[in-house]
Amino acid sequence: MEHCAACQELRSAQRLVWDSLDSWEASDTGWEFNQRLQERLRQEGRPAWMDSVSTWREGISWKPAVPLAAALALWLMVFPPNGFNSSKPSAPQQPDQLEKVLEDVQMLQQLPLGRR
Amino acid sequence: MRLLPLAALFTLAFSLSFGQAPSAPRSNNAVERLRAMPPDERRKALEKLPPDRRKQAEARMEELDRMSPEERGELARRYDSFQRLSAADQEKARKLFRDLNDLPGDRREALRLAIGHIHEMSSAERTGFLGSAEARSRYNRKERTLLQDYVALLEAPSR
Numbered sequence: 373m374e375h376c377a378a379c380q381e382l383r384s385a386q387r388l389v390w391d392s393l394d395s396w397e398a399s400d401t402g403w404e405f406n407q408r409l410q411e412r413l414r415q416e417g418r419p420a421w422m423d424s425v426s427t428w429r430e431g432i433s434w435k436p437a438v439p440l441a442a443a444l445a446l447w448l449m450v451f452p453p454n455g456f457n458s459s460k461p462s463a464p465q466q467p468d469q470l471e472k473v474l475e476d477v478q479m480l481q482q483l484p485l486g487r488r
Numbered sequence: 489m490r491l492l493p494l495a496a497l498f499t500l501a502f503s504l505s506f507g508q509a510p511s512a513p514r515s516n517n518a519v520e521r522l523r524a525m526p527p528d529e530r531r532k533a534l535e536k537l538p539p540d541r542r543k544q545a546e547a548r549m550e551e552l553d554r555m556s557p558e559e560r561g562e563l564a565r566r567y568d569s570f571q572r573l574s575a576a577d578q579e580k581a582r583k584l585f586r587d588l589n590d591l592p593g594d595r596r597e598a599l600r601l602a603i604g605h606i607h608e609m610s611s612a613e614r615t616g617f618l619g620s621a622e623a624r625s626r627y628n629r630k631e632r633t634l635l636q637d638y639v640a641l642l643e644a645p646s647r
Contacts, residue, residue, distance in 0.1 A: 467536040473518050474548040476570065476578075477563060479585040482600065484607045485641060486569025
């Protein structure tokens, strides 16, 4: 090697390349880049409507809806809609109330009220 | 998965609210509701009354049961009209009925017939009849007052 100038030159050039490679620092792609890459790869294999759903869901916060839904459910339990509840209207259950209705009914048998 | 408790809550609420599907349409009219009351429900409601009042109420219930569908329909229509009167007018009707029942039998019957005729008259005819010589000759002052009260009830505004 000491007597071969060409070989020395080749060695110097080779060393320069190695030193350069050793001193080169690869830039860090970071966690976010990896996530985006993986997401992109996943998107390639799914239908387009799922993208729309994902976009829609990302724009919605469900947190305010939970107390509202709970309040609505409670409201429906306490005040059920009239048309669907078979227990209403019911006949008068209190004895006095029942007696009064019967008295009124008897009165109306003999006392016609209302338009002809 | 986070929506699961919410879905469960909704299911519970809707089952409580809508779950009891009506087995048969029920009338809004008190006459039909009274008639449709199951016997044990009637007994339970009436057993708390004092014996004499209970007996009277039971007799009225039985009378209602004996009516034909047409009679019950007419009664239901009258009850609806009565319900549309103001509370004060409803009370006036009850008082009029008590006053009519306090009359002697023959006079009560005479006024019952007059009430039937008046009910069929137009508003103008009623006014004419009450002011007529015929009415003055047939009914005394107290009886005419009762008839006027009846006409006032017929003409009373509905709610």
